[in-house]
Amino acid sequence: MSYSAASNFGFLQPDWPDLLAEARRAEAAAHADPRTACFYARRTLELAVAWLYRAEGGRGGSLRMPYKADLSAFLFEPSFQQLVGPAVHAKMDVIRRLGNKAVHDVRSVPAQDALAALRELFHVAFWLAQHYARRVGDRPAAGLQFRADLLPLPASTAVAQEQAASRAAQATAREALAKQAQALAERDAALREAAARHAELDAELARYRAEIAAAKAANAAQPATEHDYHEAATRDLFIDLLLKEAGWALDQKRDREFEVQGMPNGQGKGFVDYVLWSGEIPLAIVEAKRSRRSAKEGEQQARLYADCLERSTGHRPVIYGTNGYEHWVWDDTTSPPRPVQGFHTRDELELMHQRRTTRKPLARLPIAASIVERHYQQRAIRRIAETFERDQHRKALVVMATGAGKTRTVIALVDLLMRAGWAKRVLFLADRVALVNQAVNAFKAHLPDAAPVNLVTDRATEGRVYVSTYPTMMGLINEGAGSGQRRFGVGHFDLIVVDEAHRSIYQKYRAIFSYFDALLVGLTATPKDEIDR
Known part of the structure; x- marks a missing residue:
């Protein structure tokens, strides 16, 4: 089937006209305003992912809803990664990152970022149409490739250069995009909540999903010749x-x-x-x-x-x-x-x-008796130290009954690791704000030199021990520092302490534990035989 040469994404018209509209906005801005182009490429991806969750989610569907309804959580839900496969998932993540950079980075966005975002978006859209087009005849030809020459040139090169050279214009554009992104996110969240309230009772949605499943099966029965997804370039x-x-x-x-x-x-x-x-x-x-x-x-x-x-x-x-x-x-x-x-x-x-x-052997350093004086607390610390140092494992679990002093035990462990040069920054995670406040107060009382920071109430302060709820940290992981660099990179913390570490916490927030390259200590009062290893 032939489509208009005005867009690389014309094949979306039969089934996804809303995606085509957003993709064309991205194409239109590619040369004139790369920041806006990256934003709309990410926006197109967000709508495509939301469509997939509607089509493949719900009762009996292959997709499970993640802990949070945002693009990052949707992309890194394991069932979604399995559905799209690693090659397409990597392209989606590139688009997400470039879009986030466009909204949050104070520096100008280079034109090659916009071209890269559109090229990766083309392959994602191609995959979507190949698998989910309602009619086999509406699938794009296997040999179709992204064409940069289809992107419209700015009306006036001089005006575009003048805009690119103006820092004030760049800042204004970035702020406008940030506001627009927030408004769209709030609108989409409201629509998702409304849909979720009626999803399981809506017969029309059930028919829609059945139709999508039939189209997917028909496309699978007539596979196209292999499409070149340019995986090396994406890598x-x-x-x-x-x-x-x-x-x-x-x-x-x-x-x-x-x-x-x-x-x-x-x-x-x-x-x-x-x-x-x-x-x-x-x-x-x-x-x-x-x-x-x-x-x-x-x-x-x-x-x-x-x-x-x-x-x-x-x-x-x-x-x-x-x-x-x-x-x-x-x-x-x-x-x-x-x-x-x-x-x-x-x-x-x-x-x-x-x-x-410079790192000192943990076994040779004394444990601070001013923090923990009970023998079982000191034994727990020594065993964790052996796990990290002798066994070279990076995870440990502390099982203590309620009231046995788990928080003080882990504070003494942090003190030991800091004095030995094993830990510079530590993250303490809890599932409730009240527990975060208790932990901050405990660190201030027993280890004041660590300058504990409550990330729930004070996100900008720097310290050596950071205390946070899981949702707060999930949000902070995705935030940039305004220069294209993440504030909390993969190596920011040397130790992560997980309060009340049980299966539901791991399943819901495992993205945190996978993201940071840190030693991990879980605290729980759950009897050992009930812990999901």
């Missing part, structure tokens, strides 16, 4: 986004494809995909594998690159591996490889290097 774009969110500008030639000598490959040289520098010190390397291969396949090659850099600079870098969907980090001088959700900042990597020589 590179996603890795760049994650690195820039962690503060790595990647603006030096040596940051990418850095040549090293001494490789045992016959030629004696190799090229490191990314090197993260602090002056002349290589803090970390990133080995990027193909999207369809495991992120850990490059482990040995990355280690050889690290050997070469250590010989030439005298410093051994931390090793990252990624395929764009999965990421792992490995400081092979101190610990085994572990999965991560992104990259550490320069300060965090410098601290990681420093700890190789």
